[in-house]
Amino acid sequence: MIRVGFIVNPYAGLGGSVGLKGTDGCIKEAFARGAVPHAPEKAIRFLSSLSRNDFYFLTAGGEMGEAELTSLGILHECVYRSDLSESDPLLKTSATDTKHACNEMIRQGVHVIVFAGGDGTARDIFSCTRHNIPILGIPAGVKIYSGVFATTPIAAAQILSEWNLTSLGDGEVMDVNEEEYRNGVLDTHLFGFAKVPSSPVHCQSSKQISFGDESHERQEIARFIVEIMRDDTLYLLGAGTTTQAIADMLGISKTLLGIDAIYQKQVVGSDVNEQDILRLLKIYNKVKIIISPIGAQGFILGRGNQQISSTVLSNAGIDSLIVIATDEKMKRTQNLFIDTGDPDLNSKFGETILVVCGYRIGTRVRLNH
Template sequence: MMKKIGLIINPIAGIGGKVGLKGSDGLDIVEKAKALGAVAESGEKTLTALRSLALIEKDVEIYTYPGEMGADVCVEAGFKTVVLGQIEKDKTTSADTMTAAKEILKNDIALLLFAGGDGTARNILDAVDKDTLVLGIPAGCKIHSGVYAINPRSAGFLAAAVLQGRIAGSKEAEVMDIDEELFRKDIVQAKLYGYMRIPDAASLMQCRKSGGMVSDEDAVEEIAEYVADTMEKDTLYIVGTGSTTAAIMKKLNLPYTLLGVDLVCNNKVLANDCTEKTILDYLGRCEKVKIIVTIIGGQGYVFGRGNQQISAEVLRKVGKENVIIAATRNKLASLPDNKLYADTGNEEVNRLLSGWKRVIVGYKYEVVMKIYS
């Protein structure tokens, strides 16, 4: 039976990067980039991904949008292509990405491939539900999101593995983006916008000497149970953003914000979705304080990406020794060079945080990693 996937290309993704514009969000920026001689490469990168897919699996029907949004490269790569919708050539916007995602998803596809950067990922996030299996082909200027494959080629290979049933599981991955206005002024402020479901490359069927290994889901459960079991009385816990820390809140049966910072003391929520100011207010009232955070997969950021509410000021007051870091071993395995990073925007606090640190990876199970400032 012919297998079906969806494909959406953001034709202008990455166009700002080559001419030093740090991003491509907004039609005026695109015009400026084009004036500077920039050429979009997202089509070319998608073609690479599709050729990788074709090497391994040719029997695929691709549902896509016209021309530069997908159809052109599908045909070039030799796939059977079903073209939906309409676009205005050279004038596509984020709205087209969202409409395309919704239209394509009506066709019972196994996987939605999309090419772009963090902005594109956010558009897709707005159009899909949490169980839709997606995978990004990295083509944008900014790739902070964990929903992208390492490179276009591996996106194609991973898609082939999904279609051939060689991937046993999927996982939630972060959709992150930074404020492009601030970014052009060299201020990096990343925000966690949500999660999408991607194929879990770690679950590719593996040959083994001994059977059985802990799935990421079970590992998160173990971590949550351990952190919950070892919480101390009369201590303020600043619970950071992300699904790992959310699992701890779930374990405690407390209401939580997935993308926000929550405050807990003696098994009660003091505040949800806090700003830096709220956190600082509570700090003044509590003697013992601990911070619980996780790591951004594939990158290793502990602070400064998606949890700016836990600011340099907060960290200075709480101290490195009261920071609890929790992440699954698969997440650690996704880090380049086993390095963790703190980027609080304050050099002095970054230095205070740097050095060796324990990371909770399971029940009574820790590893030692180095934080770099």
Template sequence: MKSIGLIVNPIAGMGGSVGLKGTDGKTYKKAIELGAQPTTPERIKKTLALVNRKDLYFITAPGKMGEDYIKKFDFKYEVISKIEAETNADDTKRIIREMLVKGIDLLIFVGGDGTARDVYDVLGLTIPVVGIPSGVKMFSPVFALSTFAAAEIINNKTDELIEKEVLDIDEEAFRNGKLAAKLYGYLKVPKNPSLLQGKKEPSNITKPEKISKEEISQYIFENIETDTLYILGPGTTLKTIADKIGVEKSLLGIDAVFNKKLIGKDLNEKGLLELIKKYKKNKIILTPIGGNGFILGRASKQFTPEVIKLIGKENLIVVATEDKISRLECLRVDTGDVKVDEGLKGHCKVITGYKSETLIDVK
């Protein structure tokens, strides 16, 4: 039997129908005042109705956080923990921790980007997840494409896993009509073709992700110029490069390396500008976000227009695994400065391996 954790964020997605751009924090109460109805029950029910595996044992949260939906089906299950009438992110995190103690092989969660963030806070890259999309904001490619796709992923018995991004949207900025996001982390999801948001798992026309990352790292390592400041953006590909150089990289932050030594960690715009002004030769190494292809303006807001202007387009090095790049329609930039964005548009050469590269449009 496979032990499956099931947790539902019962308020996820409620803001959408009443014109709010999320239900995090105070917005939930506003959504209720505006007459918002829960959307998650229908979504989890649709998914569970399509799950046809008989070897699953569910460990679920009580009431509207899981039990209410699973009990309508024939699955074997047990309910753990307790919740109050009103639930919040802390409940989600607490109950997932309790599930981990009980022992689960996979976690199914229903919610939006906020819920994915809560899941990441507890799980990191330990246990694989299946995300059933139900939120107002659905930027993270960790989610299945639909309730149907989520059921397909659960039914498909695969042990192969891939890492997908959890993107954190700044809700306050978002409600004011501004889209600002940062890369919050990575979750492991089962490898399944065409069923996930954004990019999917490696195909047979590309090299395996691990080999591709190693080749990229080797190429960058061998071509590092002396007396040049290298600013490394976020992401696991950049972390592999840092590992090759022999410096410790913050997975989600921006770090700086000079003559193969770490000279700045988790830098903000101010820190970046100071370093760029100090050193004569500077380069930024970046990787796009899987699925949407953003190289600037989403996962790394620290790369402000000011930073990009000082660095110059010719000093941006873009790296990506074969699989990630071949699944993108184009690369995208959205620095917040139209002129800077225009200057970055055109074609970009992306390093995809030791001796392989891809030319792709930047839009």
């Protein structure tokens, strides 16, 4: 029987939809803004999708894994329980709890650690496992730059179900300085390479940053987008340097790592969160959402732009999405992915999606969900 360490960071991704660009040090603020935890439901989706039953789970108490396993009647043993809630009812777990739980699971001889979280959780897990125990991430965070994550919770279940205990690859463990990130500065750090159950189909690549000059391509894309902008339409401009080129051409300021609302070529909402967007959708009848995929990973939705939630997309309509990317970026990005958190909504996007990659130039790319 395969012994699986199973850890859930119940607060992972909490700051995404409310525009905090991460959750480190901001759990209480995220709750105050109306954030709702999604990591536990993603963990349950993973567990529900396992196609084998020869796993024995070692987990941590409460929503760190025990509650999710219990809800599905899956055989498990709780090997660690946090006492943090005794001092602060709102905060039930911490990074220290993750590390203590992980170390106990390693001591009890697990074959693999599976965790639901983001890059911060991956970093905490890796600080315990190093290159000795393989790890596999269920994507639940705001920013997921590391290469130890499956593309979706269901893909994580497929990887574990197909794993033979011997096939292993290396995945980068990366994290972002969230304070700098909230100020619009992307400051990434490589912490090391973890062992990962090998499956090139279902594991994501780590984010890649281009050091080539793609400015001309971005300007051509921007020229086309500005040309087709209509005065009766609200435009939600996503994060990144390609969308920044559109703002530059319009002569307006742009939140580099956030989402801005543009109407009649003027900013009507800066660094908006999910609730801001939903309020704007009640004011403006027509909307277009312009976003660019993460380099190499290929995620259009579900990584770093959780403000564009399944609720937002259901209200705006999937036809509101305009995907832009330079031809050079697409050469480095083998697959495109959408993970709205709602499998039914994901499937409505179909098997391909149009990507604008130049002035009046588009290419249809295969889409995975």
